[in-house]
Amino acid sequence: MFLHGFWRLASALIVVALVLGGGSAADEAVAQGKKLKIGVVYDYTGPFAGGGSELHALGAKIMIDYFIKKGGVEGYQIEALYADAQSKPDVAINEAVRLIEQEKVDMLLGFYSSAECVPAAARVEQLKKFMWITTCISSAVLENRHLKYVFRAQPSGRQFGLMSADFLAQNAKAKLGKEPKDVRVAIIHEDGAYGADVSKGNEEGAKKAGFTIVLKEGYAATAPDLSALVTKLKRGRPDVIFHTGYNPDITLFLRQAREQGLRFSALIGHGAGYGVYDKLKEALGRDVNYFFNVDPISIWLSNEKALRAPLPAMIKMVGDEYEKARPGTVVKSAHVGMSASNTYVFMTEVLPRAIKKYGGIDADALRKAALDVDLPEGGTMLGFGVKFEGESAPMSGQNDRAFPVILQYVDDKPYLVWPKSQQQRDPILPLPGTSPYAAQ
Numbered sequence: 001m002f003l004h005g006f007w008r009l010a011s012a013l014i015v016v017a018l019v020l021g022g023g024s025a026a027d028e029a030v031a032q033g034k035k036l037k038i039g040v041v042y043d044y045t046g047p048f049a050g051g052g053s054e055l056h057a058l059g060a061k062i063m064i065d066y067f068i069k070k071g072g073v074e075g076y077q078i079e080a081l082y083a084d085a086q087s088k089p090d091v092a093i094n095e096a097v098r099l100i101e102q103e104k105v106d107m108l109l110g111f112y113s114s115a116e117c118v119p120a121a122a123r124v125e126q127l128k129k130f131m132w133i134t135t136c137i138s139s140a141v142l143e144n145r146h147l148k149y150v151f152r153a154q155p156s157g158r159q160f161g162l163m164s165a166d167f168l169a170q171n172a173k174a175k176l177g178k179e180p181k182d183v184r185v186a187i188i189h190e191d192g193a194y195g196a197d198v199s200k201g202n203e204e205g206a207k208k209a210g211f212t213i214v215l216k217e218g219y220a221a222t223a224p225d226l227s228a229l230v231t232k233l234k235r236g237r238p239d240v241i242f243h244t245g246y247n248p249d250i251t252l253f254l255r256q257a258r259e260q261g262l263r264f265s266a267l268i269g270h271g272a273g274y275g276v277y278d279k280l281k282e283a284l285g286r287d288v289n290y291f292f293n294v295d296p297i298s299i300w301l302s303n304e305k306a307l308r309a310p311l312p313a314m315i316k317m318v319g320d321e322y323e324k325a326r327p328g329t330v331v332k333s334a335h336v337g338m339s340a341s342n343t344y345v346f347m348t349e350v351l352p353r354a355i356k357k358y359g360g361i362d363a364d365a366l367r368k369a370a371l372d373v374d375l376p377e378g379g380t381m382l383g384f385g386v387k388f389e390g391e392s393a394p395m396s397g398q399n400d401r402a403f404p405v406i407l408q409y410v411d412d413k414p415y416l417v418w419p420k421s422q423q424q425r426d427p428i429l430p431l432p433g434t435s436p437y438a439a440q
Helices: 002-033 047-069 089-101 114-126 157-176 193-209 227-236 247-259 277-288 311-325 334-358 363-372
Strands: 035-042 077-084 107-110 130-133 150-152 184-190 212-219 240-244 266-270 292-295 405-410 413-418
Touching: 035 047, 035 089, 047 077, 047 107, 047 247, 047 311, 047 334, 077 089, 089 107, 089 114, 107 334, 114 130, 114 150, 114 193, 130 334, 130 363, 157 193, 157 240, 157 266, 157 292, 157 405, 157 413, 184 193, 184 227, 193 212, 193 240, 212 227, 227 247, 247 277, 277 405, 311 334, 334 363
Parallel strands: 035 077, 035 107, 107 130, 130 150, 184 212, 184 240, 240 266, 266 292
Antiparallel strands: 292 405, 405 413
């Protein structure tokens, strides 16, 4: 009787264990079936590729691969589908739509060129999908559009333009020996959404400082000849040139400027082609010495003591992977770290919050999670914090806490020269006599 009762009890326990075990296995299978499909769009071919897009793509991939190797985020595996925008706005839109409608991605990430970003953001919004911008900076992407599903951790182009003008205003007397009202500036830019937006910030900042603007002119990034622009600059005799361009057009402009004997006291570039030092050096040699560049800080120049605890280790990881992918790089481009940092913010702040707090990865859950992000200064690898403007704000979806810095290239090294709080060394201006562009 006792044995009979024992076996009945044992059998019941085995059944319960099997049921529970089966349930656990089923739950695990469901969890394993959860996946976030990310459509990643950058320019891998065409003029934008060498101008910085390939490097941004590398930064995003390093970070995405890191989370794939970790097994995903909060039970969701990560799958990335990469698409080439080919440096063409229509291709960028078509690829975004293809990824959403045919590949069934849950969201889009990336976008280098503002000319592609502006129309792509509108199309992705129409399709009610979430878009996380790592790169393009034009204010026109977001300004007065009140987009619900488009978010950008980057500073805006207007901030780039204002930063360089403020830097010059603060240093004019001490470095150039001139009051701001006596400083002559020229604003030249590629005429796409990116260049036009930065130039507006330059103009706004120049007028605020009281500079004399001797020329403000845009040109096509694909222009085969910029000698007429150089001639106008020679006629205008600017002390300082604010330039916003990609890679081929910057190279062309500076070569023709040297050939035609253009002279100036300083040149301040704004990201994109000025952020890829190896390409500048390859094309122009030591001519690029003492040029300035406005960009979010290179993560390899960040003050690690001012960053959140996990970030220095992530910066090292990104640097190690960058070296594996591009061995022998002279100066680590800020572009790689920029994209890696902005992707990391999505993976660690937006995605887990969407899953845990808002129940999933649809566009509305991701949107609500993004609006909840509240990181103080030092909260990202780029040094700035993160707080997105809400839907009713003029720059809805813009990170209000982002800011660029100013670097100066000196003897193959980038030095942080502005703002003063981040300064590694004093800026050198005017250009020393060793520069072929130095004012006589």
